[in-house]
Amino acid sequence: xxxxxxxxxxxxxxxxxxxxxxxxxxALDTITLDIYPGEFVSLLGPSGCGKSTLLRLIGxxxxxxxxxxxxxxxxxxxxxxxxxxxxxxxxxxxxxWRTVGKNVQLPLEVMNYxxxxxxxxxxxxxxxxxxxxxxxxYPWQLSGGMQQRVAIARALAIEPALLLMDEPFGALDEMTxxxxxxxxxxxxxQTKTTVVFVTHSIPEAVFLSxxxxxxxxxxxxxxxxxxxxxxxxxxxxxxxxSRFFEKLTEVRERLRHDEVKVASS
Amino acid sequence: MSQAADLVPTVEAELLPETRRPSQLGExxxxxxxxxxxxxxxxxxxxxxxxxxxxxSFLLPKPSVIGAVxxxxxxxxxxxxxxxxxxxxxxxxxxxxxxxxxxxxxxxWTVVRDGALPFAIAVNSTPIIALAPIMNQxxxxxxxxxxxxxxxxxxxxxxxxxMVRGLTQVSAGALELMRSYAASEFAxxxxxxxxxxxxxxxxxxxxxxxxSVIGAVxxxxxxGTREALxxxxxxxxxxxxxxxxxxxxxxxxxxxxxxxxxILLVERLLMPWHVSLRATEG
Amino acid sequence: xxxxxxxELEIAEKPENQRWRLALRRALAFxxxxxxxxxxxxxxxxxxxxxxxxxxxxxxxxxxxxxDKSMPHxxxxxxxxxxxxxxxxxxxxxxxxLRAALFTWREAAVGFVIGSLIGFALGVVFVHSAxxxxxxxxxxxxxxxxxxLAIAPMVVIWGSRLNWPAWIAVTIISAYLTFFPVTINTxxxxxxPEPTARELMRSYAASNWQxxxxxxxPAALPYIFTALKISATTSVIGAIIGELPSGIGDGLGRAxxxxxxxxxxxxxxxxxxxxxxxxxxxxxxxxxxxxxxxxxxxxxxLAE
Numbered sequence: 093x094x095x096x097x098x099x100x101x102x103x104x105x106x107x108x109x110x111x112x113x114x115x116x117x118x119a120l121d122t123i124t125l126d127i128y129p130g131e132f133v134s135l136l137g138p139s140g141c142g143k144s145t146l147l148r149l150i151g152x153x154x155x156x157x158x159x160x161x162x163x164x165x166x167x168x169x170x171x172x173x174x175x176x177x178x179x180x181x182x183x184x185x186x187x188x189w190r191t192v193g194k195n196v197q198l199p200l201e202v203m204n205y206x207x208x209x210x211x212x213x214x215x216x217x218x219x220x221x222x223x224x225x226x227x228x229x230y231p232w233q234l235s236g237g238m239q240q241r242v243a244i245a246r247a248l249a250i251e252p253a254l255l256l257m258d259e260p261f262g263a264l265d266e267m268t269x270x271x272x273x274x275x276x277x278x279x280x281x282q283t284k285t286t287v288v289f290v291t292h293s294i295p296e297a298v299f300l301s302x303x304x305x306x307x308x309x310x311x312x313x314x315x316x317x318x319x320x321x322x323x324x325x326x327x328x329x330x331x332x333x334s335r336f337f338e339k340l341t342e343v344r345e346r347l348r349h350d351e352v353k354v355a356s357s
Numbered sequence: 358m359s360q361a362a363d364l365v366p367t368v369e370a371e372l373l374p375e376t377r378r379p380s381q382l383g384e385x386x387x388x389x390x391x392x393x394x395x396x397x398x399x400x401x402x403x404x405x406x407x408x409x410x411x412x413x414s415f416l417l418p419k420p421s422v423i424g425a426v427x428x429x430x431x432x433x434x435x436x437x438x439x440x441x442x443x444x445x446x447x448x449x450x451x452x453x454x455x456x457x458x459x460x461x462x463x464x465x466w467t468v469v470r471d472g473a474l475p476f477a478i479a480v481n482s483t484p485i486i487a488l489a490p491i492m493n494q495x496x497x498x499x500x501x502x503x504x505x506x507x508x509x510x511x512x513x514x515x516x517x518x519x520m521v522r523g524l525t526q527v528s529a530g531a532l533e534l535m536r537s538y539a540a541s542e543f544a545x546x547x548x549x550x551x552x553x554x555x556x557x558x559x560x561x562x563x564x565x566x567x568x569s570v571i572g573a574v575x576x577x578x579x580x581g582t583r584e585a586l587x588x589x590x591x592x593x594x595x596x597x598x599x600x601x602x603x604x605x606x607x608x609x610x611x612x613x614x615x616x617x618x619x620i621l622l623v624e625r626l627l628m629p630w631h632v633s634l635r636a637t638e639g
Numbered sequence: 640x641x642x643x644x645x646x647e648l649e650i651a652e653k654p655e656n657q658r659w660r661l662a663l664r665r666a667l668a669f670x671x672x673x674x675x676x677x678x679x680x681x682x683x684x685x686x687x688x689x690x691x692x693x694x695x696x697x698x699x700x701x702x703x704x705x706x707d708k709s710m711p712h713x714x715x716x717x718x719x720x721x722x723x724x725x726x727x728x729x730x731x732x733x734x735x736x737l738r739a740a741l742f743t744w745r746e747a748a749v750g751f752v753i754g755s756l757i758g759f760a761l762g763v764v765f766v767h768s769a770x771x772x773x774x775x776x777x778x779x780x781x782x783x784x785x786x787x788l789a790i791a792p793m794v795v796i797w798g799s800r801l802n803w804p805a806w807i808a809v810t811i812i813s814a815y816l817t818f819f820p821v822t823i824n825t826x827x828x829x830x831x832p833e834p835t836a837r838e839l840m841r842s843y844a845a846s847n848w849q850x851x852x853x854x855x856x857p858a859a860l861p862y863i864f865t866a867l868k869i870s871a872t873t874s875v876i877g878a879i880i881g882e883l884p885s886g887i888g889d890g891l892g893r894a895x896x897x898x899x900x901x902x903x904x905x906x907x908x909x910x911x912x913x914x915x916x917x918x919x920x921x922x923x924x925x926x927x928x929x930x931x932x933x934x935x936x937x938x939x940x941l942a943e
């Protein structure tokens with residue numbers, strides 16, 4: 093995997109809000125990170141560590157104060173204009189005046205996909221998330237977990253190279269969350285998209301990822317990148333084996349290590 | 358709209374350049390200065406245009422002429438304004454009282470609510486002012502009561518509807534708390550529902566204050582005593598004395614603003630906790 | 640209006656058969672109130688007849704005289720609808736009033752449509768240009784401090800002096816009354832989508848046009864309809880008031896004045912005219928409500 097070119101290449105990125113003002117905030121400090129094709133990378137850290145900011149920098153929803161972000165060799169801005177990624181947020185953000193099917197079609201409409209192909213693509217996506225019978229339903233008729241599945245289907249509708257997810261399961265209860273994690277892995281194995289996943293849940297990060305990027309509190313810095321070499325495909329039992337627990341501990345220690353450092357400085 | 362809470366304001370500031378941070382008082386006042394300045398400028402331009410093009414005064418009177426007429430006619434229009442103001446306030450009090458009574462009874466007996474509310478909504482879509490000729494017949498065209506009753510009907514509905522909303526839209530948690538104290542229905546009403554309803558009622562009262570002034574003036578267009586402002590306006594307009602009519606309109610506006618300010622004052626006295634919340638609006 | 644929406648939402652969220660029963664209960668309650676009011680009317684008349692217009696057991700007079708001239712029997716009002724408008728004319732009162740209502744409604748409706756379009760356009764402009772919003776919004780707000788209903792007769796007389804056909808002035812009045820609530824509500828609605836919805840559109844590199852029509856406008860519809868429902872009534876009121884002083888002989892405003900002047904010859908006619916005016920307001924609002932029902936599903940109608 094390492095001799096391939098990275099999908100995302102972040103170099104010395106810093107993000108400062110309200111520079112020059114009294115409420116100046118340094119959200120991210122000198123971030124350098126490479127993400128390779130087909131990886132599932134989690135950004136993990138406490139509130140305020142800038143992980144959501146970093147995600148948005150990759151997606152060109154905000155611009156870095158210094159440093160560069162390259163996606164597939166181009167600038168993040170070019171990548172956004174080239175529509176190379178899909179995004180999923182914590183709130184499903186489905187449009188309640190559109191049916192489930194129409195919601196999935198939204199990016200296809202905006203990007204002027206050929207009309208003839210839209211319906212087929214929508215059906216394919218809904219099958220992927222196992223919601224094809226709910227094509228004509230409205231978002232409010234679906235549960236929270238189902239709405240997130242629709243959001244994922246929508247993000248994948250344009251078959252992006254990169255999938256950016258910002259705590260997508262944060263609003264769901266624990267049982268649904270674990271189920272959704274399994275489903276996400278199943279979808280990921282079928283589409284082979286590269287995924288950047290923001291979370292503040294250690295078990296979630298370890299269960300899903302190939303690598304976990306541990307970040308510190310403001311100003312956000314990468315304090316460590318931990319390889320998760322648990323075998324794939326990951327199943328429910330994976331959560332119960334000792335290797336999983338070891339990795340959990342390793343990640344937790346790294347998070348704490350940074351806290352202790354901060355406390356003692 | 359709950360996200361990683363610490364990020365929301367800053368991320369938003371990046372993404373949505375048109376969003377502004379909450380303004381300070383000075384900044385808010387500064388916003389109005391250009392508008393006032395432009396208003397003064399508009400008056401000057403109005404004056405000049407009318408003079409330059411020699412527009413006839415029945416078409417568009419100059420501000421200076423309106424001002425002069427205002428001063429000249431003041432002894433007539435001010436008492437007329439007070440007379441009409443009495444009608445507006447009388448009707449306002451009647452309408453609010455009735456609205457309050459009906460609202461309280463709907464809170465107590467939901468049966469009344471099922472029947473009264475759709476009816477109130479339907480009546481509110483009608484041109485209530487059309488009742489003016491009937492009121493003139495019933496109470497006499499010169500009797501202020503004929504106009505007061507129109508104002509009362511106009512005011513009744515927004516006050517009643519808003520009060521019902523305020524009395525019933527109580528948070529479930531607050532209700533459960535009261536029930537856990539085994540509070541009586543009356544205690545729930547006085548300790549919870551009515552204070553909860555106050556903001557709703559006041560927003561209705563503010564709307565009602567301007568409505569009652571306009572309602573009083575306009576219902577006088579259907580006929581009334583010579584001492585009334587609305588009658589004066591319609592008579593002057595019919596004679597093409599637009600300057601006089603505008604002068605009277607200015608008095609009507611002033612009355613409306615005064616009444617509104619009065620309600621604001623009462624609101625500030627009765628609900629000091631809520632007014633500070635309102636300071637961040639707009 | 641939010642209470643109405645809450646009532647509707649209550650209905651929409653229940654299963655089919657319960658929905659019918661709830662709606663039926665509401666309709667019956669409405670009729671019950673109507674019947675109670677009719678009974679009160681006739682009851683008051685009976686009381687007045689019995690006590691010679693005095694409050695029972697006192698010598699105070701009743702506030703309103705209960706004789707047939709002041710308060711005609713309800714059935715004679717209905718009966719008058721089917722009698723000729725004037726002695727010697729063929730047309731019955733009902734037809735006359737319906738024609739007048741149609742006349743008034745046309746003026747109100749044209750003004751309503753123009754005002755709504757202007758309001759919507761202003762909302763769209765303000766959402767895209769903070770500069771224009773800062774600059775123009777104070778004027779939009781200030782426009783409402785002019786009590787247009789109060790100056791409506793003046794506007795009409797003014798228009799007649801300029802030799803405009805009278806309906807133009809009345810249409811302007813209705814448009815003026817409509818545009819403000821529509822502007823405010825359109826702006827609120829266009830700004831209502833949550834930040835993540837806007838981020839989503841940005842991630843699609845959507846153009847402003849696409850964001851407007853695919854996100855903002857659909858989100859704004861419930862708000863816009865709230866304003867339209869209120870404006871429907873105000874534009875009718877504006878039309879009636881505008882007709883009062885001028886020579887527009889064909890509208891409801893004039894009919895109200897005429898039947899008021901000639902009250903002695905037929906009090907029922909004035910009552911009938913008022914009922915028709917009330918129905919005009921209700922029907923117009925009802926039309927807007929139906930339009931809303933078709934474009935905005937019940938769950939979304941719960942806009943503030």
